[in-house]
Amino acid sequence: MYTFNPGPSAVYPAVRQYLTDAFDEGWLSAPHRSEKVTSLVRQAVTDLKTKLNVPQDFTVLFTSSATECWEILAQSLTPRKSFHLYNGDFGEKWLKYAQALRPASTGVRFGLDELPDIAALPFSGEDTDLVCITQNETSTATQLREGFILNLYNRLGSALLAVDATSSLGGLNLKYIKADIWFASVQKCFGLPAGLGVLILSPRAVAQARTVNDRAHYNALPAMLSQILNFQTNYTPNVLGIYLLSRVLAEREPIKTVHQHLADRAQKLYDFFEQATPLQPLISNTEARSTTVVGLKGDAGTVEEIKRKALEAGLHLGNGYGSLKATTIRIANFPAVPDAAFEALVKFFAKEFPG
Numbered sequence: 001m002y003t004f005n006p007g008p009s010a011v012y013p014a015v016r017q018y019l020t021d022a023f024d025e026g027w028l029s030a031p032h033r034s035e036k037v038t039s040l041v042r043q044a045v046t047d048l049k050t051k052l053n054v055p056q057d058f059t060v061l062f063t064s065s066a067t068e069c070w071e072i073l074a075q076s077l078t079p080r081k082s083f084h085l086y087n088g089d090f091g092e093k094w095l096k097y098a099q100a101l102r103p104a105s106t107g108v109r110f111g112l113d114e115l116p117d118i119a120a121l122p123f124s125g126e127d128t129d130l131v132c133i134t135q136n137e138t139s140t141a142t143q144l145r146e147g148f149i150l151n152l153y154n155r156l157g158s159a160l161l162a163v164d165a166t167s168s169l170g171g172l173n174l175k176y177i178k179a180d181i182w183f184a185s186v187q188k189c190f191g192l193p194a195g196l197g198v199l200i201l202s203p204r205a206v207a208q209a210r211t212v213n214d215r216a217h218y219n220a221l222p223a224m225l226s227q228i229l230n231f232q233t234n235y236t237p238n239v240l241g242i243y244l245l246s247r248v249l250a251e252r253e254p255i256k257t258v259h260q261h262l263a264d265r266a267q268k269l270y271d272f273f274e275q276a277t278p279l280q281p282l283i284s285n286t287e288a289r290s291t292t293v294v295g296l297k298g299d300a301g302t303v304e305e306i307k308r309k310a311l312e313a314g315l316h317l318g319n320g321y322g323s324l325k326a327t328t329i330r331i332a333n334f335p336a337v338p339d340a341a342f343e344a345l346v347k348f349f350a351k352e353f354p355g
């Protein structure tokens with residue numbers, strides 16, 4: 001059985017061995033302030049920066065999820081309000097989390113095939129603390145490209161740029177230097193079980209967290225930042241998750257190689273589905289299409305039939321999300337999904353739905 005579900009997604013087969021090793025090597029009851037665990041955390045941070053090309057002067061923090069990152073950013077980096085640009089369910093949820101804590105926060109929704117006009121975005125760097133975007137919107141299978149993020153970064157004023165990269169971080173070669181805050185959880189492009197989030201801060205974001213000086217939450221940034229200086233956390237962290245992350249990173253090829261592989265695979269898939277299949281790419285603008293989550297659309301009956309037949313053939317396709325649930329299919333193009341799975345997928349369509 002192959003799963004193409006975009007989260008929780010396929011885990012690396014090697015995770016089975018890593019779990020046994022974690023047990024045998026005593027990680028499951030290792031005290032989190034011990035040298036054993038702090039050196040593991042140090043190693044995980046070093047490998048993450050090296051393998052993913054994160055600048056050395058950026059800070060890596062561990063959280064429990066991407067959702068928790070939304071809340072941390074509202075609490076610790078948003079004394080006034082944030083501005084959110086979104087086109088799908090995750091971006092919209094982020095806005096709602098922000099508004100629950102900072103009611104003055106606003107957002108603008110853009111179309112699925114649209115590349116938003118940056119000059120026209122209704123925010124001012126004067127009174128906005130955070131500009132928030134979802135680099136890869138998992139629910140709509142869209143992506144904001146590097147050039148877009150760069151142009152947005154250049155019109156921030158004194159605001160910080162925060163990027164939800166939950167379904168691309170670890171898969172794409174992101175230009176970390178062109179934003180202040182990046183975050184993800186490990187059940188997408190890291191090929192790991194859920195329960196760990198990664199939050200990456202630029203020096204500018206760290207300085208801002210010190211200025212805001214939130215002390216009211218257990219995961220307030222100033223406390224997290226002082227603990228991580230010693231590779232520790234305020235609370236007992238997910239040591240197993242960090243251990244698994246360090247094992248996966250140690251085996252990983254450099255991000256440029258991973259990125260190229262995913263880009264080639266995505267291109268092949270889009271080309272295949274543009275030809276004679278009962279499904280079409282959900283996003284027609286090639287500049288707006290996601291590399292890591294391929295969205296396909298069809299009428300509800302066909303989508304239903306394809307999902308059912310695929311499951312019988314050992315292929316678990318991802319459901320559409322939110323309002324797109326009945327008429328779309330999502331295919332995770334994550335590093336842990338093997339090439340063999342995509343070959344099986346193409347064969348399945350060629351056999352069951354010849355054009």
Ligand SMILES: *Cc1c(COP(=O)(O)O)cnc(C)c1O
Pocket residue numbers: 007064065066067068090134136137138139164165166167185188194
């Ligand atoms: C999956 C996902 C989230 C939520 O991740 P959790 O680990 O469940 O908090 C947030 N944003 C995006 C873009 C996602 O794909």
